[in-house]
Amino acid sequence: MAEIDLAGLALAPGERVVVAMSGGVDSAVTAALLKEAGCDVVGITLQLYDHGQAAGKKGACCAGQDIEDARNVADAIGIPHYVLDFEARFKAAVIDDFAESYAAGRTPIPCVRCNQRVKFRDLLEVARELGAVALATGHYARRVGGRAGAELWRARDAQKDQSYFLFATTQDQLDFVRFPLGALDKATTRAVAERLALPVAQKPESQDICFVPTGHYSNIVGKLAPRAMRKGAILHVDGRQLGEHAGIGRFTVGQRRGLKVAEGEPLYVVGLDAEEAIVHVGPRAAGLTSGLTVADCNWLGRPAAGDRLAIKHRYNEPAVTGRLAAPAIGESARLAFDEPQAGVAPGQAAVLYAGERLLGGGWIERTSPARGKAGIEPHAATVLGA
Amino acid sequence: MTARVYLDHAASSPLRPAARAAIGRALDLAGNASSVHAEGRAARAVVEAARRTLAAAIGGATGGIVFTSGATEANAAALGAGGRMLAAAVEHPSVLAQPGVEPLAVDSAGRLDLQALATALEERDVACVALMLANNETGVLQPVAEAAALAHRAGARLHVDAVQAFGRVPLDVAALGADSAALSAHKLGGPKGAGALWLRDPDAFHPLLRGGGQEHRRRAGTENVAGIAGFAAAAGAIEPEEADRLAALCRTLEAEACRLVEDAVVIGADAPRAPHITALALPGMAAATQVMALDLAGVAVSAGAACSSGKVARSHVLAAMGVAPALADSTIRVSLGWSTTSADIDRFLDAWGDLARRRRKDAL
Numbered sequence: 210m211a212e213i214d215l216a217g218l219a220l221a222p223g224e225r226v227v228v229a230m231s232g233g234v235d236s237a238v239t240a241a242l243l244k245e246a247g248c249d250v251v252g253i254t255l256q257l258y259d260h261g262q263a264a265g266k267k268g269a270c271c272a273g274q275d276i277e278d279a280r281n282v283a284d285a286i287g288i289p290h291y292v293l294d295f296e297a298r299f300k301a302a303v304i305d306d307f308a309e310s311y312a313a314g315r316t317p318i319p320c321v322r323c324n325q326r327v328k329f330r331d332l333l334e335v336a337r338e339l340g341a342v343a344l345a346t347g348h349y350a351r352r353v354g355g356r357a358g359a360e361l362w363r364a365r366d367a368q369k370d371q372s373y374f375l376f377a378t379t380q381d382q383l384d385f386v387r388f389p390l391g392a393l394d395k396a397t398t399r400a401v402a403e404r405l406a407l408p409v410a411q412k413p414e415s416q417d418i419c420f421v422p423t424g425h426y427s428n429i430v431g432k433l434a435p436r437a438m439r440k441g442a443i444l445h446v447d448g449r450q451l452g453e454h455a456g457i458g459r460f461t462v463g464q465r466r467g468l469k470v471a472e473g474e475p476l477y478v479v480g481l482d483a484e485e486a487i488v489h490v491g492p493r494a495a496g497l498t499s500g501l502t503v504a505d506c507n508w509l510g511r512p513a514a515g516d517r518l519a520i521k522h523r524y525n526e527p528a529v530t531g532r533l534a535a536p537a538i539g540e541s542a543r544l545a546f547d548e549p550q551a552g553v554a555p556g557q558a559a560v561l562y563a564g565e566r567l568l569g570g571g572w573i574e575r576t577s578p579a580r581g582k583a584g585i586e587p588h589a590a591t592v593l594g595a
Numbered sequence: 596m597t598a599r600v601y602l603d604h605a606a607s608s609p610l611r612p613a614a615r616a617a618i619g620r621a622l623d624l625a626g627n628a629s630s631v632h633a634e635g636r637a638a639r640a641v642v643e644a645a646r647r648t649l650a651a652a653i654g655g656a657t658g659g660i661v662f663t664s665g666a667t668e669a670n671a672a673a674l675g676a677g678g679r680m681l682a683a684a685v686e687h688p689s690v691l692a693q694p695g696v697e698p699l700a701v702d703s704a705g706r707l708d709l710q711a712l713a714t715a716l717e718e719r720d721v722a723c724v725a726l727m728l729a730n731n732e733t734g735v736l737q738p739v740a741e742a743a744a745l746a747h748r749a750g751a752r753l754h755v756d757a758v759q760a761f762g763r764v765p766l767d768v769a770a771l772g773a774d775s776a777a778l779s780a781h782k783l784g785g786p787k788g789a790g791a792l793w794l795r796d797p798d799a800f801h802p803l804l805r806g807g808g809q810e811h812r813r814r815a816g817t818e819n820v821a822g823i824a825g826f827a828a829a830a831g832a833i834e835p836e837e838a839d840r841l842a843a844l845c846r847t848l849e850a851e852a853c854r855l856v857e858d859a860v861v862i863g864a865d866a867p868r869a870p871h872i873t874a875l876a877l878p879g880m881a882a883a884t885q886v887m888a889l890d891l892a893g894v895a896v897s898a899g900a901a902c903s904s905g906k907v908a909r910s911h912v913l914a915a916m917g918v919a920p921a922l923a924d925s926t927i928r929v930s931l932g933w934s935t936t937s938a939d940i941d942r943f944l945d946a947w948g949d950l951a952r953r954r955r956k957d958a959l
Binding site: 225251253289291293294335338339340 | 880881883884887888890891950953954
């Protein structure tokens with residue numbers, strides 16, 4: 210029973226493949242299937258942060274359960290396994306950026322930074338040094354095409370598609386990486402884990418940001434970027450002060466819960482002013498945006514201005530339709546939505562798709578208010594935050 | 596599949612055949628060495644014979660040998676009496692982690708700064724100075740006799756961690772001026788889980804483990820008879836010419852490595868060193884990567900100090916020597932032992948040379 214097609218992954222039996230093993234079921238199955246298909250699989254787990262510290266447990270081992278799990282899986286499937294200490298670079302490339310983003314009124318996506326700046330850069334380099342022909346991960350996405358000029362596509366299982374988190378992968382990186390699970394659905398992955406009796410077959414999905422296992426990310430933001438926790442005003446877009454907040458680092462544009470202000474209609478965060486520590490709130494209509502500007506773009510395709518595209522501006526929201534408002538110039542681009550959108554948050558990524566194929570994307574820098582909807586200019590804060 | 600090449604003897608050495616045989620025999624002794632019956636006496640005889648063998652191996656020293664679970668316990672027991680203690684900054688973590696231990700500076704070769712020791716002894720009331728004979732990461736030898744003289748002049752004891760030196764350099768703990776010495780079995784081809792603490796004056800010793808009267812009330816707990824037997828057998832199996840043979844292999848390894856790779860660096864090259872350890876840097880390639888790539892090529896070496904997760908932390912030894920972080924991060928430890936052959940050295944050089952060429956190609 211072969212769940213993966215080695216040739217389709219542009220791999221051959223006997224070739225060395227490094228698998229990034231997180232300790233979860235997805236990367237475990239990735240390693241197991243490649244091994245089963247005859248590759249010379251080497252498992253590597255990155256020690257990204259001090260687990261004991263992150264969990265707030267003094268004296269806990271520096272390595273968490275995930276590293277143990279990855280090692281047990283590697284033993285079970287019979288592959289060499291190594292743990293690399295990437296704590297310092299993860300802190301600099303991901304955790305600091307995470308805290309700074311919140312302090313600047315943005316909503317970061319640390320997983321993209323980790324893929325972009327840690328896994329597909331430093332780990333990929335290690336894989337090359339070990340003589341591997343490819344680096345495989347347990348992401349649900351598809352890499353389509355030969356060894357050169359690969360394309361990035363959504364996963365076959367739309368529910369599990371993680372291509373959004375991979376938008377910053379450069380062409381060079383994409384040519385070297387493989388996503389063997391992209392053609393599988395989660396049920397198949399679980400079934401493989403059961404069939405091979407992998408020690409993590411029953412392990413639940415991780416939901417939290419890995420370095421904030423408690424889920425309380427404001428603690429780490431407050432520690433690394435105290436200015437994100439300055440007290441400030443909650444202002445209604447109509448100008449009224451509705452109350453006080455304990456730091457803009459606790460808010461994200463589009464958020465409704467946790468505002469602790471009583472109004473007749475539901476209120477949403479529509480902007481964050483980092484300079485003045487103001488949280489702007491308003492009715493849903495006040496937060497609608499007609500388009501946005503993205504920076505630090507990465508292109509895996511060449512969309513033309515005016516092309517009708519699918520735009521995903523938040524991981525947990527479906528893509529919406531829109532277009533490039535002007536030809537992409539250098540590293541920034543302007544996008545226009547067909548319909549005004551709510552909850553477009555600076556710091557998140559806007560990722561463009563043509564059908565199944567991911568063409569590229571960038572980091573949301575500014576949003577443009579949808580004119581005439583609310584009759585006000587609610588986005589000064591958002592613009593300031595840029 | 597070709598056999599693996601094992602060059603990590605400083606971490607643990609393969610069991611010597613003589614040790615395996617002695618362990619096998621001892622495992623079949625039913626008695627507890629504290630028991631009065633024939634079975635007990637037989638076990639006791641093995642332990643006492645081992646004690647004599649080891650005493651002879653460390654210079655025929657008078658005083659007492661206490662068997663322990665290993666050198667970490669021996670170090671803890673020797674330094675457990677409390678009081679202010681001084682230790683070279685390059686000591687093993689089992690020494691540096693003892694409460695009351697203050698680290699002392701070393702020079703660029705990793706040798707204790709004797710002037711700094713003298714000053715510290717003048718300024719403070721020191722109970723004990725701890726100094727290793729041979730460093731476990733570089734093999735560099737310490738001026739233990741000089742340090743012992745300084746310590747004694749100031750009324751302090753001197754404890755020597757002789758784990759890496761034992762069996763590799765001529766060892767006479769009493770002549771060194773040491774008051775206590777820690778030894779380990781598995782670094783020289785004995786079993787893991789056996790060690791010993793030599794004491795010049797056993798009566799002045801405060802036991803770490805209390806309870807039963809074993810080891811003359813200096814270490815409670817039933818003796819690890821098989822481990823002790825294996826320890827002594829391994830020590831007894833060291834051939835007189837072994838150290839010279841290893842030194843010659845190490846010299847070849849270092850000369851060839853430096854010939855293969857122009858910018859290769861042997862850490863502590865100019866200092867007197869134990870014959871079996873080479874700390875070798877390949878600038879521009881992370882030590883962790885070298886260890887992985889060599890492992891995949893069938894060659895076992897190590898880097899830095901391994902934590903239980905298997906991650907490699909930056910070496911406190913190289914840091915204390917003032918080795919630049921980039922160079923330290925590209926330094927691996929190659930360590931030889933009783934089973935090492937010149938073919939092993941050739942295999943290592945082939946694999947490491949391949950790695951270096953891979954680095955060159957990437958750099959272009």
